[in-house]
Amino acid sequence: MKKALITGITGQDGSYLTEHLLDLGYEVHGLVRRVALEQPEHRLSRLRSVLSRIHIHAANLDSYASIFHVLSKHEFDECYHLAAQSFVAESFVDGFSTMQTNINGTHYVLAALREVQPKCRFYFAGSSEMFGKAQAVPQKEDTPFHPRSPYGISKVAGFQLTINYREAYGMFCCNGILFNHESPRRGYEFVTRKITHGVARIKTGLASELALGNLEAKRDWGHARDYVQAMHLMLQQPTPDDYVIATGETHSVREFCEFAFAQVGLDYRDFVKRDEVVYRPAEVDLLIGDASKAHRMLGWKPGVGFKGLISEMIQSDLEMVSPAARGELVSPGT
Ligand code: G4F
Numbered sequence: 001m002k003k004a005l006i007t008g009i010t011g012q013d014g015s016y017l018t019e020h021l022l023d024l025g026y027e028v029h030g031l032v033r034r035v036a037l038e039q040p041e042h043r044l045s046r047l048r049s050v051l052s053r054i055h056i057h058a059a060n061l062d063s064y065a066s067i068f069h070v071l072s073k074h075e076f077d078e079c080y081h082l083a084a085q086s087f088v089a090e091s092f093v094d095g096f097s098t099m100q101t102n103i104n105g106t107h108y109v110l111a112a113l114r115e116v117q118p119k120c121r122f123y124f125a126g127s128s129e130m131f132g133k134a135q136a137v138p139q140k141e142d143t144p145f146h147p148r149s150p151y152g153i154s155k156v157a158g159f160q161l162t163i164n165y166r167e168a169y170g171m172f173c174c175n176g177i178l179f180n181h182e183s184p185r186r187g188y189e190f191v192t193r194k195i196t197h198g199v200a201r202i203k204t205g206l207a208s209e210l211a212l213g214n215l216e217a218k219r220d221w222g223h224a225r226d227y228v229q230a231m232h233l234m235l236q237q238p239t240p241d242d243y244v245i246a247t248g249e250t251h252s253v254r255e256f257c258e259f260a261f262a263q264v265g266l267d268y269r270d271f272v273k274r275d276e277v278v279y280r281p282a283e284v285d286l287l288i289g290d291a292s293k294a295h296r297m298l299g300w301k302p303g304v305g306f307k308g309l310i311s312e313m314i315q316s317d318l319e320m321v322s323p324a325a326r327g328e329l330v331s332p333g334t
Helices: 012-023 034-038 045-053 064-073 088-093 095-116 150-169 191-203 224-234 253-262 292-298 306-321
Strands: 003-007 027-032 055-058 078-081 121-127 173-178 210-212 242-245 272-274
Touching (some): 003 012, 012 045, 012 224, 027 034, 027 045, 027 064, 034 055, 064 095, 078 095, 088 150, 095 121, 121 150, 121 224, 150 173, 173 224, 191 210, 191 306, 210 253, 224 242, 224 292, 253 306
Parallel strands (some): 003 027, 003 078, 027 055, 121 173, 173 242, 210 272
């Protein structure tokens, strides 16, 4: 039985990856901050259905010693490094801790692996934010990076560290360059969930408006459940490499709103208000990925499209805010 370690196991991607690996027969271990163990109801909620089948260890990405301690006690075949400060807007507020967690945390995991189990295969959660002010459309593996936020810069550093450990020490290290991926498990601070949860609250009378920032930004949005499968496939290849994971379709935040509100028979223009506060000092205007290398080499393809993703998120949020609101969707998406 293969053993995998997931940092960031409590998040959206960590929870879907855990389920995927358990389905494949893996023994799954996860690193969580000690505070998560003190508040399991809240902090481990995405793992509720699998908690009895996985192994949780307390460790902190700010502490090399705590990571080393776990890695020296258990041997792993694969390590998925997903933990990060992943909210781009927050990285403008506190760039220092974003850098600390995302760069040093990645370096600590790589250095500890090299020290105690250099044969363990390593996956780094790179991001399309690294393309930032995109130098080509669509973006693929050889598109130059031009990050536009402390978060994007921290991910470029993690990406380069991963390549450096591969080249310098011969370790099996892969970068996934994942474009935006969402689901009903997405945090409420990200725009997709903010919209679908907002739509559900408005539809059920719990709110009357939704305040958003830049509606013209365009993103390539896929389903997180599809994207974790690509992470796993990268670590099953004969040689380590880097892959763009994306749907190849782009939509504006405005289009997301339009479709999401229409799903419950509403017009977004009647409810969406402008909020200056959530505009960013530097924006990433257009992201659209070319995942043809992943199609070719990994046999990976996204399963859920833009409309299907939004439908699933709206349905889930309707059920969450009001169980009586089941079946409110105007028409299922594709
Ligand atoms: O949902 P977002 O906060 O995601 P963003 O910044 O694209 O980052 C996400 O995807 C990356 C992959 O490319 C990940 F690496 C990263 O960790 C994260 O998962 O914002 C999307 C867009 C932005 O252009 C933002 O300005 O939506 C715009 N937006 C407009 N109004 C808003 C809002 N974003 C948020 N969070 N909240 C708003 O009210």
